[in-house]
Amino acid sequence: MEAKEWVDAAREFLRQSLTPPAPHELNELDWKRELTPNKERFAEHISAFANRTKGGFLVFGVTREGKISGVSEAEAKETISRVGSIARNGLEPACMVDHLIEPIADSDRVLLCIHIEEAAQKPAHLRGKSLEHSFIRSAGQTRRMDADEIRAAMLQSRTIRFEELTISSPDSQKTLDEMDISPVCSRLKIPVSGEPERRKEILVNLKFAARTTAGLLPTFLGLLVAGKDFKMIPGCEHYGIRLTRYKGLSRLEADHDKFFFSGYVHSFDQIIDDIVSLLPTSEVIEKASRKQVPVYPEIALRELMANAVIHRDYTRTDSYVQVEIFEDRIEITNPGPLLPDMSVDRLIDQQPRARNEVLAARMRELGFCEERGSGIDRAAAALEVYGLPAVHFINNPDSFRAVLYSPKPYKAMEHEERLRTAYQHTCLHHVMGQKVTNASLRTRLKLAEKQSQLVSALIREAIKAKIIKVANPGTSPRYIHYIPYWA
Numbered sequence: 001m002e003a004k005e006w007v008d009a010a011r012e013f014l015r016q017s018l019t020p021p022a023p024h025e026l027n028e029l030d031w032k033r034e035l036t037p038n039k040e041r042f043a044e045h046i047s048a049f050a051n052r053t054k055g056g057f058l059v060f061g062v063t064r065e066g067k068i069s070g071v072s073e074a075e076a077k078e079t080i081s082r083v084g085s086i087a088r089n090g091l092e093p094a095c096m097v098d099h100l101i102e103p104i105a106d107s108d109r110v111l112l113c114i115h116i117e118e119a120a121q122k123p124a125h126l127r128g129k130s131l132e133h134s135f136i137r138s139a140g141q142t143r144r145m146d147a148d149e150i151r152a153a154m155l156q157s158r159t160i161r162f163e164e165l166t167i168s169s170p171d172s173q174k175t176l177d178e179m180d181i182s183p184v185c186s187r188l189k190i191p192v193s194g195e196p197e198r199r200k201e202i203l204v205n206l207k208f209a210a211r212t213t214a215g216l217l218p219t220f221l222g223l224l225v226a227g228k229d230f231k232m233i234p235g236c237e238h239y240g241i242r243l244t245r246y247k248g249l250s251r252l253e254a255d256h257d258k259f260f261f262s263g264y265v266h267s268f269d270q271i272i273d274d275i276v277s278l279l280p281t282s283e284v285i286e287k288a289s290r291k292q293v294p295v296y297p298e299i300a301l302r303e304l305m306a307n308a309v310i311h312r313d314y315t316r317t318d319s320y321v322q323v324e325i326f327e328d329r330i331e332i333t334n335p336g337p338l339l340p341d342m343s344v345d346r347l348i349d350q351q352p353r354a355r356n357e358v359l360a361a362r363m364r365e366l367g368f369c370e371e372r373g374s375g376i377d378r379a380a381a382a383l384e385v386y387g388l389p390a391v392h393f394i395n396n397p398d399s400f401r402a403v404l405y406s407p408k409p410y411k412a413m414e415h416e417e418r419l420r421t422a423y424q425h426t427c428l429h430h431v432m433g434q435k436v437t438n439a440s441l442r443t444r445l446k447l448a449e450k451q452s453q454l455v456s457a458l459i460r461e462a463i464k465a466k467i468i469k470v471a472n473p474g475t476s477p478r479y480i481h482y483i484p485y486w487a
Contacts, residue, residue: 023066031062043090049116070109163221297382306369
């Protein structure tokens with residue numbers, strides 16, 4: 001079985017601490033010959049390591065003088081049980097621990113290494129006592145925190161994100177057992193084996209599961225990415241995606257309605273394929289051959305779909321991410337509005353703060369969406385290449401919607417559509433370091449050179465609406481170019 005992620009660090013710290021001529025304990029690692037009956041003192045050690053960045057290690061089987069003596073396998077098992085009990089019941093919040101038993105060459109004894117994970121909520125202190133009973137490692141020793149250190153630890157505490165929460169329900173174990181991580185491991189090039197312990201370690205490292213005082217439990221991240229069926233967990237039924245195609249322009253009659261309830265690593269590509277299969281196509285000539293292509297760019301669909309599942313509000317359990325296909329448009333809607341520090345007119349070239357950062361990071365790693373902040377840009381750029389109207393973002397009190405429109409000539413575009421297209425064209429060009437001119441906007445709108453006056457009028461309207469501005473005022477009209485209002 002492959003080593004756990006923390007093992008190499010533990011071995012290196014142990015090597016450093018035992019190096020002659022003066023073996024010594026470190027802030028990262030403490031060694032003991034055996035576990036003594038003093039539970040409170042060991043709770044203090046666990047508190048100190050849990051309050052450290054990246055946690056720390058207790059090694060059993062090393063004498064006070066730094067000589068490896070080992071412990072018997074029976075002693076190791078008893079120590080694991082007792083330390084786990086102290087970590088669960090002797091500290092607040094309960095601390096997570098893991099272990100590794102290392103055989104000693106030419107001996108029937110072993111070294112036992114206990115890994116104490118860093119606490120998310122700090123300071124970890126003795127259960128039933130005040131925060132003054134919080135501990136820290138200093139100069140290789142465990143001591144009580146002072147008031148300033150307690151305040152600093154509280155500031156370092158991070159809020160546990162929704163995706164990291166564990167799922168505790170009657171079907172939690174079944175959800176964990178049926179979680180298919182093989183496509184995740186394949187995409188991330190993680191070696192796998194048939195050993196149950198190796199699978200558990202991968203689940204924990206991916207944050208798809210977490211070790212708790214109740215045992216290994218699945219996390220919402222694991223369910224969302226690799227879960228077999230969202231419906232297995234009460235309240236998660238609406239984490240799925242609903243794909244509907246309607247006849248005509250309204251929702252009066254649907255001719256296709258399908259739900260997807262499996263984790264995104266299993267369903268995301270299938271959803272995109274199904275959307276594309278339902279779209280109208282146009283004929284293009286490519287390499288002297290006629291070819292049918294969807295009227296909407298697939299890259300835009302992928303990015304906006306990824307945006308919807310990443311930014312949806314998963315505390316809302318009453319509605320799905322919805323993809324609705326109409327004769328003249330596609331609407332992609334996710335529960336939950338934009339976060340308060342984000343605005344619709346700054347989605348291009350804005351570094352967004354995802355509502356679900358952990359899920360967003362995993363989706364990027366798996367290749368389902370672009371690097372942070374570039375997905376909306378890519379979607380908008382793809383619409384430009386296809387000559388479609390700009391995407392319409394609508395931020396409602398309880399949802400966020402992206403609307404893609406089918407091809408339409410300039411004369412058929414409404415005034416707001418024209419302004420929106422001019423604005424997003426200006427934003428994209430500014431991001432790419434290119435100049436926006438009458439000619440570039442005319443090309444974007446598929447207008448002839450003789451129609452430049454239409455573009456000039458649109459530019460004047462956009463300036464009047466204060467969404468773009470002249471980049472070089474006072475310049476000859478033929479050299480004027482434009483930038484977004486915020487540039």
